[in-house]
Amino acid sequence: MTRIRFQRSLDDLKEKLLVMAGLAEQAIQRAIEAYRVRDLSICDLVNRSEVAINRMEREIDQAALDLLAMEQPMAIDLRFILAVIKINSDLERVGDAAKSISNRVRTMESMAQAELPVDIPRMASLAANMVRKSLQAFIDGDAEIAQSVLSMDDAVDAMNRAAHRTMTEVMANDSHLAPQALNALMVCRSLERVADHATNIAEDVIFWVKGADVRHKASIEAAAKTAAKLQQ
Amino acid sequence: MTRIRFQRSLDDLKEKLLVMAGLAEQAIQRAIEAYRVRDLSICDLVNRSEVAINRMEREIDQAALDLLAMEQPMAIDLRFILAVIKINSDLERVGDAAKSISNRVRTMESMAQAELPVDIPRMASLAANMVRKSLQAFIDGDAEIAQSVLSMDDAVDAMNRAAHRTMTEVMANDSHLAPQALNALMVCRSLERVADHATNIAEDVIFWVKGADVRHKASIEAAAKTAAKLQQ
Numbered sequence: 459m460t461r462i463r464f465q466r467s468l469d470d471l472k473e474k475l476l477v478m479a480g481l482a483e484q485a486i487q488r489a490i491e492a493y494r495v496r497d498l499s500i501c502d503l504v505n506r507s508e509v510a511i512n513r514m515e516r517e518i519d520q521a522a523l524d525l526l527a528m529e530q531p532m533a534i535d536l537r538f539i540l541a542v543i544k545i546n547s548d549l550e551r552v553g554d555a556a557k558s559i560s561n562r563v564r565t566m567e568s569m570a571q572a573e574l575p576v577d578i579p580r581m582a583s584l585a586a587n588m589v590r591k592s593l594q595a596f597i598d599g600d601a602e603i604a605q606s607v608l609s610m611d612d613a614v615d616a617m618n619r620a621a622h623r624t625m626t627e628v629m630a631n632d633s634h635l636a637p638q639a640l641n642a643l644m645v646c647r648s649l650e651r652v653a654d655h656a657t658n659i660a661e662d663v664i665f666w667v668k669g670a671d672v673r674h675k676a677s678i679e680a681a682a683k684t685a686a687k688l689q690q
Numbered sequence: 691m692t693r694i695r696f697q698r699s700l701d702d703l704k705e706k707l708l709v710m711a712g713l714a715e716q717a718i719q720r721a722i723e724a725y726r727v728r729d730l731s732i733c734d735l736v737n738r739s740e741v742a743i744n745r746m747e748r749e750i751d752q753a754a755l756d757l758l759a760m761e762q763p764m765a766i767d768l769r770f771i772l773a774v775i776k777i778n779s780d781l782e783r784v785g786d787a788a789k790s791i792s793n794r795v796r797t798m799e800s801m802a803q804a805e806l807p808v809d810i811p812r813m814a815s816l817a818a819n820m821v822r823k824s825l826q827a828f829i830d831g832d833a834e835i836a837q838s839v840l841s842m843d844d845a846v847d848a849m850n851r852a853a854h855r856t857m858t859e860v861m862a863n864d865s866h867l868a869p870q871a872l873n874a875l876m877v878c879r880s881l882e883r884v885a886d887h888a889t890n891i892a893e894d895v896i897f898w899v900k901g902a903d904v905r906h907k908a909s910i911e912a913a914a915k916t917a918a919k920l921q922q
Contacts, residue, residue, distance in 0.1 A: 540751075640875070
């Protein structure tokens with residue numbers, strides 16, 4: 459395989475992962491919409507995308523494996539392929555989180571609607587934003603954007619802890635609201651998982667890009683050494 | 691690197707992963723013990739092992755990366771190294787689950803002790819058993835043991851759903867027990883995650899071993915072809 463064809467295969471792999479990311483992001487947005495409007499038909503869509511996401515995960519893993527097997531990639535490409543494998547697995551788990559939320563919506567069907575003091579759409583939009591930003595960091599190979607994702611994680615964690623506190627109070631004060639409060643809490647927990655996966659993705663981008671930096675530095679040092687020898 | 695030295699490096703990698711697995715398993719067992727006897731000093735141990743687990747994860751990733759970079763591994767070795775990378779990440783998340791449980795124990799300190807209709811030690815022992823078996827499958831490269839782990843996951847899922855049901859009832863009937871019931875539920879949820887990670891590990895073992903089978907089949911076919919040619 460020529461270098462140009464290898465580069466094209468890497469681009470294909472990146473393209474596939476972005477499709478996977480689009481599916482995962484959509485699954486989360488649909489699951490939250492299903493929760494917001496209590497619509498079981500949206501839950502069906504979420505479950506269908508989970509199947510598609512699982513298929514796509516295997517496809518990407520296989521493509522990455524083929525690239526590793528076909529020739530000995532350079533350090534930077536190797537790190538890229540490994541980052542793809544790891545990000546792939548995190549995106550699949552974002553799909554799982556979407557399915558968990560959609561399962562919660564199904565159990566809500568038999569419950570009375572309740573106004574709960576927890577802003578799930580806001581938490582969802584923060585978590586989805588983290589996924590989007592971590593993928594932006596991946597597309598641009600930008601460690602700085604990736605770093606900003608890591609700091610967003612604290613906000614989501616804080617929201618999850620606050621939800622835990624307020625929902626426990628609701629359960630203690632209005633025991634008939636316990637099932638709804640518990641459901642809301644489980645949805646928050648799933649969103650916190652989504653944020654964790656975005657954090658993992660951001661860390662993988664940093665691992666990949668920092669590897670690039672190190673390699674770049676090494677080649678500058680090697681060039682400097684050669685230059686010094688030539689001057690002797 | 692000679693084939694023998696490469697093989698030794700693969701064995702070292704396997705050894706490292708087994709140490710990592712031991713740490714993860716111990717962390718879960720300690721976390722459950724901390725929950726059972728409400729002992730915060732055990733929580734400190736869990737948090738300390740989580741740090742060790744995270745360090746070990748990076749070390750194993752680096753060793754796997756070095757092996758991939760050093761020479762072009764054969765298909766079966768490639769699959770093995772990729773399985774190690776994936777199992778490594780699942781073990782790290784088992785450590786996270788242990789830390790989640792230990793955080794729950796900390797919040798329990800301020801709560802009155804309560805007898806709850808949920809058998810957490812039993813669920814914990816099932817989940818820990820799954821981790822152990824998935825690692826046994828990894829050590830022996832045994833797809834059948836791995837398969838048995840996949841069927842155990844249903845039992846843990848069922849226990850988690852049952853816990854969800856009974857704890858919701860407790861919250862609805864005894865609202866002053868809501869915090870304790872919620873804590874128990876969160877611990878069940880973490881154990882269900884541990885079981886999920888064991889399932890992932892088992893799947894990775896199957897991926898690795900089945901790859902070996904396919905390769906084995908291919909080489910038998912190649913040998914048969916050669917034999918047929920020689921007989922012409």
